Amino acid sequence: MIYTIGQLSKKTQCKIPTIRYYEEIGLLDKALRSAGNQRQYTSSQCQRLHFIRHSRALGFSLDEIRDLLNLNECHQADKVAMKHLADVRNKIKKLQHLEQELLMMINDCQNSISEDCLVLKKLNSIAIEDDADL
Template sequence: MLTIGKLSDAAGVKVPTIRYYEEIGLLPEAERSAGNQRLYGQKAQERLTFIRHARELGFPLDAIRDLLSLSDRPNQSCAAADAIASAQLAAVEARIARLVALKAELERMLVQCAGGVIADCRVIEVLGDHTKCHADHAHAGHLIEVAG
């Protein structure tokens, strides 16, 4: 049986994060020692490793919750898991496209800002000038998250 710190090292997930996962029900409530400390076995470690891998692949916790409940019923069709992963793939592709455009714009800004004074700085100008705006107003995005 591992204490939370050992589990943390073994799975590569920080201690407070493990407690947080328990709190939101991603991990079951841990057994406790006589002194009220959490104790974990093999299964908990596997489940946590699963979660970490999925997080690293950018799956949101809700999707992970779904995947975990799927893996608890291994005789069903793979289709649901496939759908979750496909959705994730699409999201990742969209993010990549967005970031590549973004990179080009930043490079353009930097090339044109060659040691001048702020009044002439393209970094400031590109961001402020509406006529150089290529973005889609109507669908201006809100923020998403991604494993870094």
């Protein structure tokens, strides 16, 4: 089946500028052109775009997707996926730490009868610590 860029966009839920960008950076093969110079995409390109969109939804970077697209063996793809999983777990750990810190700040503020805002004091002290690291 042949798709126009608009049809491909609707079928894959991918915006037209993004499709053009993926072509530009080589993630998606350049479309053939009709006699009227309209882009024409194949079912294979549609399937590849679905793969890219699903990979992006899972948080893979464009470089990781490029690596996955170029792999022929499962154990190689497994290594890329395992590295990505480690990155995701690290982000989750950082977000959980952030959640705990925010909860402590909020609880401190709600339990305080002081006119000084403990949330602002805490954020200011973090900013000063960060400046010291520079």
